[in-house]
Amino acid sequence: MRLMLRWFVMHGFLRLLAGRAAAAGDLQARLIGDPGVREDPTGLFADIRARGPVVQGRLAAVTVDHAVVHEVLRSDDFRTIILGSRLPGPLGAIERRTRSTALHPLRPPSLLATEPPEHTSYRKMVSSVFTARAVAAMRENVEDTARRLLDDLDGTTGTVDIVERYCAKLPVTVIGDILGVPESERDQVLHFGELAAPSLDLGLPWGQFRRVEHGIEGFNEWLADHLATLRRSPGDDLMSQLITATDNGVSLTEEELRGIAGLVLAAGFETTVNILGSGIDLLTHHPDQLVLLRDDPSLWPNAADEMLRLRSPVQLTARSAVRPTTVGEVSFDRGELIVLVLAGANRDPAVFADPDRFDVTRPNANKHHSFSGGRHFCLGAALARAETEVGLRALFDRYPDLREAGRPVRRDTRVLQGYSSMPVTLGERSGAHA
Template structure:
């Protein structure tokens, strides 16, 4: 067998080692970031300044005024669309593991407190490895996310959206649309793809919400413990899920990955776990943000809803503009593989460049009047919200389909929906979305399913 069977739960740290690992990976970074905020260091502000989290757009414009690439204490920062686009595709810049750029003493501590728990920014996650391993992992799952494959899934997305909206159609008062719809639609779709039973999906959502800050650095101890609970719970569930699929394989993608690994892809157990976990988590986590961001932006711009009602063919472009203007993933980063020059600035081998995707998406050199929400913008699709190059998001086509179907169906069913409060943003830096968004739905027309039943009865 190519897959190494392992029935044991992943090794984890006790309370003392957890605290030590947090101090090495986040605590020291957090302390120096607070000091850096006082000095105005942009990278420190990005990590620790609450003003930046509240209003990231103003911060990106401050960076833009400083030039195409900004030198910070420990890294470079750029919001320039051309630079971000080039570095995402460059063979001279590579992804890297979280913690790998820490000073040697902290890396020593981090290495000795490392567990077997999966992490999206640690090998063997696709987000932190390069070819040939990255190519091997990606090849296993790429076929299900092609444009053609996603087109075949679109009916399932529509069915899921209709069913979820049927459930809330009779709701009186306010509804948290993130909890009742935005979070449940993508987890239903990706759950079907990966063979996740219905009863497990609420737990997956819970683990995802707890683990979302795992992409951030410099997180507080309380948040780190929360992330740990989410990651541990997800790891334990995934071990059991893969074991069940080995015993009773189905037609789902995960069963196919297990079979394909045995037939030639040669994934060991940790690689299989990492690939399965990343596809599942990424398959719903960012789409939740896309749907929530889109509903909020469109409720704030009723003139666009009127246009979309008259010209529904604009929905795909509207989704691109939502992705551009309020990117679900705000940041990425790359490490220089050799000494090079970026826009006249010398960057040495091993230096890190933080790629501010959300800032690049508002570059006035690419997007005219970049802060304006324009669902008819001709080049909206030039955004970099799905990254680029060999690490371009595998699920981009699926996310677009879920965004288009999910948003269109919601506003067709509830054309009188209105905001019922300010809502609350997620407490994350890399991911941007709403943790809650209260709306009043207004009067909804009968669902398609109900109309069919009525016709049959008549």
């Protein structure tokens, strides 16, 4: 009963409101309540854009305007939203009484849910170990991991689920190394991550909410034991370094360490799985772009940004006004919300010529908002770009005739977008690697 009450106040009530508002044509509510939008949101992006830079909805304002998104992400007039903080009185009281003790990526001390000065301190601590040198070393790890995974695929005939066999295994290995996870436990961490992926969504159905809660609680229990192990026997992984890191003599608490580790898993694993799958989908359906990459491999870094622009693995975020302000000629009172549709801003024709076209030579592909911006710009952006570039280049260099062999299945999530499975045929292995 306690769990069902929490579901109702956190998701069930919003599902009811969003469903009614979406049926009435509310554009922001359609992001939550329209099943067709999850499959293909591009039509909704166009509808929102046609009504102006900022569109007022029944639940919140919404924007797909590149300039507005850029402004709000960097504005001190807006802050991130803490899960459950905006529920009306009686519902908020129920949420507080039924709240799980497990850490959530949208609740402090997660970097996604904190603001200065706490956010500044956490980010400084993480940055002290997540250095450019560390990322360069991780790039080498990505290359080695991709090669080993492709070696395991050699000789495979028939249909292969490339998400399961490659796209998921590459980032879980990299994240496992960052968190110091033994190889024997990485499948378990992968399972928790997949269960918890919809935790960023609003309006979850009851069954999905139960699976998310199971994943979050399971990961929290595993992580507490894992951190205790690292304290006893630290390694050379970044998590061990964070355990011993200090800022003016102050170390991260156990709760803060768990919050950072949880965010690393959510942001570093699920998003990378999604962009790898989306990249494969794009390249197999645009063979002309693959030819360009083969003729000029120096285009791969730009191609990775173009994939991130066109298939943003994080579709949207939201901010709350902390004081009266105006954005996009719309006034906001303190506490009012704006939903920033990152994926829509990435297709703004005012910034990107022919924005729905996949073009690996696009000169401003890196102007996308897929890594957020301002003080919440993704700390792992360089690593995500490396995994996308290296992982896909290695795959198509090894299997230049790779083709989709059936309809890929999208993940049942809205904030995060990608594929849960993708059947392919590998084709002949390239003679260059024989």
